[in-house]
């Protein structure tokens with residue numbers, strides 16, 4: 218089955234992963250900017266990272282017929298450096314009209330600190346002023362419930378933001394309802410060590426239906442599985458769900474959400490032309 222992975226950090230993966238994804242039916246990936254495993258020292262470090270995301274990564278994906286999209290921000294971990302964060306936010310508009318840039322993300326909270334909240338709000342302001350989509354990271358484990366609540370409160374307070382243009386990622390059983398009830402899109406992350414398993418994602422589809430829900434691997438430099446979306450497809454089939462419901466979650470929903478961006482120039486696989 219054709220699918221999109223709406224959240225995966227391909228800069229941290231080897232080229233062979235693109236080949237594997239393509240063989241499994243992945244036609245497009247969306248790559249949010251994230252933490253590199255160390256704090257970057259200057260705004261130029263981010264400018265180079267954004268060039269990698271918008272130039273080379275797009276090319277590397279295309280070698281395997283995969284369409285590559287991206288999101289830009291300074292992540293919550295590095296938001297503790299408020300002055301650097303502000304320099305990055307001021308620089309982001311240099312890239313917003315590049316092909317494949319879908320919006321601002323993944324912004325959010327990590328340890329739910331005051332500085333993280335300050336920089337989150339400044340990202341929201343940039344997105345509102347530039348009419349960009351927003352992709353949000355919610356915190357891990359014990360910080361998730363409170364962090365998600367704080368994020369939703371800050372989003373709901375900004376009347377300029379249209380809820381159907383915001384994706385709140387890494388939802389779990391205790392946060393999904395609040396996100397969907399407020400009219401946002403929700404992403405379930407299939408991760409081997411935390412977040413959500415394919416089976417728990419199937420449970421949530423059964424409880425809430427497919428409306429405004431997607432699944433992703435969030436594959437990165439840590440223990441993670443870039444082929445987690447195909448695992449979810451299999452888990453759905455084994456649970457007896459039909460192909461049209463599965464396709465809605467792994468293909469139609471991400472296409473629908475991303476299509477709200479002026480830079481989503483997606484070519485459906487059905488229309489691919491034969492070469493030669």
Ligand SMILES: [Zn+2]
Pocket residue numbers: 224226249251323354435
């Ligand atoms: Zn991520």
